[in-house]
Amino acid sequence: MQILRQSEHTTKPQDDELLYVGKSLQKPDVAQKVTGQAIYTDDIRISGLIEGRLLHCPHPFAKVKAIDTSKAKSLPGVTAILTYQDAPQNKFSRSTMAEALPSFAYNGERQDQKILTDICRYRGDCVAAVAAENIYVAEQAIDLIDVEYDVLEPVFDPFQALEPNAPQIHSDAKNNIAFEMDHPFNVGDTKQAFADADVIVDFSGVNSRQKHLHMETDSAIAQFDENGRVTIISPSQGPHLGKKHLSERVFSDLEDGDIRWLSPTIGGGFGARLALGLEPIAVLLARKTGKPVRVTSTREEDFNGYASRTDQHQTIRLAALNDGTITGIEQYIISDAGAYLSHSATTSLVNMQKSLGLFRCDNVYGHVKVVYTNTPVTAGFRGYGNAEGAFVLQQAIDMLAEKLAIDPIEIRSRNIRKEGEQSFFLPCVLEHTRLQECMDEGSKAFGWNKKFKGWNRDKSQGRFQRGVGMSILNHASGAGGFLLEHSSAVMKIQADGSANLVISPCEMGQGILGAVTQIAAELSGIPYEKIRVVTGDTDITLFDIGSHASRSIFVVGNAVANCAKKINDIIRECAITHFEKRQVKVKKEDLIVQGGEVFPKTNPETTISVREIAHDEIYNFTEIGSQISASGAYLSTSHHPNHQAGFAEVEVDTETGHVTVLKYLAAHDIGRTINPLLVESQMQGGAVQGLGFALKEDYVLDQTTGEVLNDTLLTYTAPTVMDVPELKNLMIEDPYNHGPFGAKGVGEAGVVNPAAAIANAIYDAIGVRIHSLPASPEKVLAMLQSGGREMPNGASHVSGQRL
Amino acid sequence: MKTIATFHVNGQEYDTVIEPHMVLADILRDNLNLTGTKRACSGGNCGACTVLVNGRPTCSCITLGMLARDKDIETVEGLASTKNGLSTLQTAFVQNNAAQCGFCTSGMLMTAEALLRENPQPTRQEVKIAISGNICRCTGYIKIVDAIMEAVSTLQTINNHNEKA
Structure with a gap:
């Protein structure tokens, strides 16, 4: 790994002064993961636990006429059977974001789903649930429930769903429109800009419904205590919002505080765990039976019923002057929510924020429409709209560059936002960007100038053609101003001088537990290995909207920094009397806490251990004892964008259409790297997910039955180790004064550029544009054989890929 | 039909009541409480449930318990010992941050363990081929391959040292 430092910036990090920040330390939870000791939801053993399973509708659109549970009820070992008649009629959304969004940026999220339903809008809808003594009995009981359905005519394509006589999926959603909104930050007059433009580009594309494919499938445990309080255990990315949402929307007799939510070790999230999964039904079964209930799901259920990336059909139009200055941008999105809204509207809005805000432009217009279909529910996925948008926008900007015969890097350089200009999140100013440096350093390390041979190069004849492409992005480090973006941390010192750090993500x-512990260690003076981090229990942790939006290092990191500074302050304050007892006169501001010791700046040989101070604070028999503790909070009011440039080199087999990525490089504007090993891990993982999104991962739906045809890990071809090309990552460091030690977010960005950069590289190699993802061999071949004129239709996927 | 079956896991003998339809992964996890072995696809497609049966990497989610009776089974819980702590392979995984969410890690470790016993000096390509049936969604695989290669070189150093001694 290379770490680049920009010497011209005066705030250059001084690593020598730091003990923990900037070091590749082991994250605290890694050892238990290699020994099998880490406890995931399905590993939890509770005495008396019974198992829950769900009955899914076998039709994409149907109404239950009759349901007979008598046979299932008489099966020995069955504890309870619930049908749609027993479930609350309150509607909710799997997305809990309604609780965290202000109205000015968002015109409302429909609450459109019931826990159990008699109107089934996709094959994943649940009509009944069983709890039984073990999983085998539960599954048998499910098979014994007889349901008679009125099968209704389904619609799988969002464009067909919009037609006037299409089947109406939700009675209160006219023309199946689930959500429609203009971009909140539309400005200027794009019509005029396009009329006055020297050159115009128009490009359309659609992404696939990439599956999150967290290795741990969804499960949830619920248990009521004697006071009617419920404990939920599930792999949730956002339990605090989850309990607010459940108590507010679904279980009206429960208050926020009546729910305790535990998130144990989570087997991957990538955004899926931000939406509610099996928690509501687990609560319902636990309440009915009075026993602890675990509800689990299979991989097939995950594919058919859970979540995926939202497929967003987009058209992007660019207006520009001859010198490459962009004067107008329009983006039209039609997103396919699936049967319920969940995160599909918010991801589409965030796509517009990022796509329309990347370039400096006075005339911007965006519009999004989200449509219901009888297909599985879609959701937020790492990148949250950004990867979907980049795939289209970054090809459009390349087309503009080609028309004007400008190098792809040059045209981006001329148009990206500079510091002090407005941010992509328009009410805010762009406080910090090193996107230009990402492009410059990235292109150098990639060898762009040698590899890119210009727009009119002679294409050699031959079966294997090579090409290069690039893409850039801006992403949030927490959605301050748009979301309820605050977090709090608590730290307390034990009698042996060790600490507990309580955080919410x-x-x-x-690796967030490791990164924030490094911040806490650096600023409190307690050694890294002496800080035990506590999270995953809403009775202990403070309110926070969860782990997403690349927010944790920034928002939680700042909260931890504030907390650790207070701890440091208290330790120094307490140390004064200890020094006095030893006849050493000191002033608080002259003391330093480091490595668990306190000493005066001027006299580092005279030390008093934090252990002694902390011990005496607790075991104090003469005065009121008080354990050293502090809490720190942080509220973020801006998006604090991080940026990245990605470069890809591909080889296209023109006989088969197969695309091989030879090399991929990402340069990330990270502000400051808290832990290079963890950051590189995030970037590598993101890049490989991005490669899967670009070339392999598809979600194939039978156009007549609505069935997911590739619902196993065998048939849904996620990248394996054999698909990984030469990968390089650069961290462009220049501390950002609002971030903890200058850090900005990094978790999501890696997944955004690959598809866009690879699509541009394919164009460079063979001269055809990719309009739908993945760029699978049959699509590439069809485009090649028609000279790019004919776009393959119905090659894959729910909507028939009309583009 | 319930049967009492004997399983030899990580050098220990366990008697437990099983039924013919039960798969090894479920028996390890639910009967023997060895939850380090994970179920991620229950179809033998992802390798997360890999254990060693008579030394061979085996998907325990599609292996009937009846067929694994009286065989020598090794799981992730058997890699570390109280005497020696983490194994060389586990240490390399820790040092390279080769486990992110950790759900595929047990299977990766067991697959790699089998490889290194059979071929103590694999090339990077051989390592990749060995773990190509194990899906990881977090890491992008690079750190996993790095970790295995690091373990190979550490084990080589230890061997050389022992030979000299």
């Missing part, structure tokens, strides 16, 4: 594998 959930650890899904991203």
